[in-house]
Amino acid sequence: MSKKHPSPHTVIGIDIGGTGIKGGIVNLATGEIEGERYRISTPQPSTPQAVAKVVKEIVAELMTRDHAPAKDAPVGITFPAIISHGIARSAANVDQSWIDADVDKIFSKELGRDVQVMNDADAAGLAEARYGAGQGVKGTVLVITLGTGIGSAFIHDGKLIPNVELGHLEIDGVDAESKASATARERDGLDWDQYAVRLQRYFSHVEFLFSPELFIVGGGISKRSEDYLPQLKLRTKIIPAELANNAGIVGGALQAAVHFKLTK
Numbered sequence: 001m002s003k004k005h006p007s008p009h010t011v012i013g014i015d016i017g018g019t020g021i022k023g024g025i026v027n028l029a030t031g032e033i034e035g036e037r038y039r040i041s042t043p044q045p046s047t048p049q050a051v052a053k054v055v056k057e058i059v060a061e062l063m064t065r066d067h068a069p070a071k072d073a074p075v076g077i078t079f080p081a082i083i084s085h086g087i088a089r090s091a092a093n094v095d096q097s098w099i100d101a102d103v104d105k106i107f108s109k110e111l112g113r114d115v116q117v118m119n120d121a122d123a124a125g126l127a128e129a130r131y132g133a134g135q136g137v138k139g140t141v142l143v144i145t146l147g148t149g150i151g152s153a154f155i156h157d158g159k160l161i162p163n164v165e166l167g168h169l170e171i172d173g174v175d176a177e178s179k180a181s182a183t184a185r186e187r188d189g190l191d192w193d194q195y196a197v198r199l200q201r202y203f204s205h206v207e208f209l210f211s212p213e214l215f216i217v218g219g220g221i222s223k224r225s226e227d228y229l230p231q232l233k234l235r236t237k238i239i240p241a242e243l244a245n246n247a248g249i250v251g252g253a254l255q256a257a258v259h260f261k262l263t264k
């Protein structure tokens with residue numbers, strides 16, 4: 001593919017998870033990813049240095065492509081932890097050395113360009129609210145991502161209330177994500193019906209606490225939603241994420257674009 005002019009309409013988004021690190025070139029007008037995503041497994045141990053190296057490699061690969069943004073364009077990065085003013089304040093599914101690390105500084109230094117860092121589920125929520133299943137929904141929308149852990153985004157009237165950690169609600173004496181994440185399903189060898197029982201326990205509790213208008217289920221297994229969502233009995237409508245597992249990449253890029261005033 002021949003590389004033409006850098007695109008002013010795209011931003012790179014990188015989604016860092018406990019299992020994989022994925023990147024894509026996001027078209028801000030449509031919320032779609034241009035071309036293929038690029039994925040590398042999360043290094044183990046997932047120390048700041050090791051993860052930063054992988055992020056650099058992914059950005060470098062994406063920059064060789066058509067539709068790549070300008071060399072100095074900011075990059076949006078999502079991280080599976082509480083992110084407050086660019087600093088990580090937890091590390092449930094990544095190396096503990098991330099706690100209190102200046103994530104913003106680590107990545108901007110490694111990449112030599114501006115970055116905007118946010119929680120991975122918050123990014124997914126933002127993307128669903130702008131481009132996906134949450135578009136135009138008034139009131140509270142909870143986006144719950146089922147992956148290595150359970151992530152959550154709290155959206156009210158289209159606005160994100162960040163760092164809501166609903167994967168760590170204590171239910172039946174344990175951290176909810178230790179029972180109801182996609183990883184817990186695999187670890188415990190559950191079929192979809194058995195998994196739906198755990199999801200029922202989780203979602204009824206969250207529904208009781210927040211009475212949302214809508215639940216949107218994201219993460220890799222949102223593609224298989226017909227295997228477990230129909231079994232759930234809730235007052236609240238529950239639907240799969242429209243951007244499926246791309247939502248983190250798209251939301252991360254969107255947040256960077258908004259922060260650096262490339263878009264509204």
Ligand code: BGC
Nearest residue numbers: 080081082092121149150151
């Ligand atoms: C973390 C969250 C994260 C979620 C999904 C949880 O264990 O605490 O910050 O959003 O996993 O990756």
